[in-house]
Each structure stands twice: as structure tokens, then as C-alpha cells.
Amino acid sequence: xxxxxxxxxxxxxxxxxxxxxxxxxxxxxxxxxxxxxxxxxxxxxxxxxxxxxxxxxxxxxxxxxxxxxxxxxxxxxxxxxxxxxxxxxxxxxxxxxxxxxxxxxxxxxxxxxxxxxxxxxxxxxxxxxxxxxxxxxxxxxxxxxxxxxxxxxxxxxxxxxxxxxxxxxxxxxxxxxxxxxxxxxxxxxxxxxxxxxxxxxxxxxxxxxxxxxxxx
Numbered sequence: 001x002x003x004x005x006x007x008x009x010x011x012x013x014x015x016x017x018x019x020x021x022x023x024x025x026x027x028x029x030x031x032x033x034x035x036x037x038x039x040x041x042x043x044x045x046x047x048x049x050x051x052x053x054x055x056x057x058x059x060x061x062x063x064x065x066x067x068x069x070x071x072x073x074x075x076x077x078x079x080x081x082x083x084x085x086x087x088x089x090x091x092x093x094x095x096x097x098x099x100x101x102x103x104x105x106x107x108x109x110x111x112x113x114x115x116x117x118x119x120x121x122x123x124x125x126x127x128x129x130x131x132x133x134x135x136x137x138x139x140x141x142x143x144x145x146x147x148x149x150x151x152x153x154x155x156x157x158x159x160x161x162x163x164x165x166x167x168x169x170x171x172x173x174x175x176x177x178x179x180x181x182x183x184x185x186x187x188x189x190x191x192x193x194x195x196x197x198x199x200x201x202x203x204x205x206x207x208x209x210x211x212x213x214x215x216x
Contacts, residue, residue, distance in 0.1 A: 076112035077175035079168045080125035081216070088160070088216040090167050091125055092175065105176050106140040113138055113147065116172050128164035130155055136187065138173070144181035144204050145173045151187055154194055162195040163214045170210050181206050 077092040095112055102108075113135050119127050132152035139146045147169060157165075166184075174180040181204035184191045191201050202209065 074176060076108040077172065078112050078116045079171040079175070080120050080122075080127055081164050081168070082125050088164065090171050090216070092171070093122075093125070104140075106138065109140065109145065109173060109176060110135070110138050112172050112175060113169075116168060127168060128157060128161040129153065129168055130157075130165075144183055146183040146185070147173050148185045148188060153186060154191075157195065159195065159197050159199060160216065162197070162199045163216055166194060166199070166201065166205075167210055167214065167216065170205055171207060174207060178207055 075094055076097070077094050079090045079092050081088050082091040095115055097103075097108055097111060116127070117129060117131075117133050117135055119129075119131060130152045132150070132155075134150040134152070136148040136150060137146075138148070149169070153165065153169075169184060170182045173182045183204045184201065190203050192203070193199065194201050202213075
């Protein structure tokens with residue numbers, strides 16, 4: 001009985017072994033490979049390293065020079081009156097300053113104003129400044145050019161004569177720097193009214209104001 005059971009058990013083992021061995025002898029399956037479609041490919045184009053631009057920069061180079069300021073007339077001038085067919089115009093004449101003279105603006109304007117009060121030597125021009133007028137002083141200050149004349153400056157002549165002499169003084173006193181305001185006084189008192197017709201004079205007065213308010 002015992003031997004029979006052993007035989008049966010041996011038979012069962014023999015039957016099961018081939019199946020196990022068959023499982024071991026089956027063809028090995030190759031490891032799965034990724035299909036070509038599964039491969040990851042870059043979707044964008046590679047970014048190039050930026051290189052310096054050859055276009056000119058908007059920033060000015062150190063060699064660029066700033067624009068020069070407006071030039072002023074550095075030489076003093078005397079303004080006379082010249083008549084044409086239609087009007088009288090202020091006409092500048094440059095004066096000659098000796099090389100040994102004082103080159104300051106005040107000294108040059110003093111020379112110009114003294115020549116104005118002497119009157120013209122050229123018959124093509126004239127002056128309405130009375131010959132007896134004297135220059136008391138002229139000073140170049142931060143607020144403009146201050147001119148003090150004798151009382152004779154206000155004597156004689158009509159409105160055109162008054163406007164002419166006023167323009168001559170203003171333009172001559174501002175001949176070095178045309179934008180300078182000019183302060184005019186007579187024997188130390190600010191000039192407010194000029195002539196018997198009451199020509200009002202604002203203090204100070206510039207060339208622009210004179211051209212706007214008066215017509216020769």
C-alpha cells in the first residue's frame with residue numbers, strides 16, 4: 001500500500017515536471033522597444049547666442065560735441081540813424097578800440113557811448129541826440145547796462161526825434177550783448193517820460209521792447 005502511494009506520487013511529479021520545464025524553455029521575449037513615434041524630438045529651433053549689433057547706438061559717442069551757444073557781438077558799435085525813402089532805420093557802425101585799451105565790456109561801451117554823443121562824421125547818417133548831452137556814467141551790472149546822461153538828453157525835438165535818440169542809446173548800450181536790458185537815467189533819476197509830448201520810457205528796456213513799442 002505504501003509502495004503504491006509512492007509510485008502514484010512519483011507519477012504526479014513526472015507529469016508536472018515537463019510543464020515546468022516547458023515554461024523554462026520558452027523563447028525569451030526581447031525587452032520592449034520604443035516605437036519611433038514615441039521618441040521625443042525638440043519642437044523648437046535652438047536659440048542662437050546673441051551677438052553685438054552692428055547698427056549705430058542712439059547714445060552719442062564721447063566725441064560728440066554739444067551745440068555751441070548763440071554768439072553775441074563782442075565788439076562795441078555805435079548806432080546812427082539812416083533815412084530811406086520810407087523810414088528811418090538804426091544803423092550800426094563798429095568802433096575801433098586801440099589794442100592798448102581796456103578790453104572789459106564796461107570800458108568798451110563807455111568808448112562807444114562817448115562816440116555816440118560826439119555825433120557822426122559820416123554825412124550819410126545822422127543823430128537826434130542833442131550835442132550838449134554828456135555821459136555821466138555807464139555800468140555793466142548783473143541786471144543789465146545802466147546809462148546815466150545829463151539833462152540835455154531830454155531837450156528839444158518832436159516825438160520822432162525822441163524815439164530816435166532813445167533807440168540810439170538802447171542799441172549802442174546793448175551792442176556787445178543784444179539781449180541786455182538797458183536802464184536809462186538822467187542826472188541820477190530814472191527816465192520815465194521823454195520830451196514835451198510825454199514819450200513813456202519803461203525801465204529797463206530791451207531792443208525787443210523798443211522795436212515792439214516804437215516805430216521810427
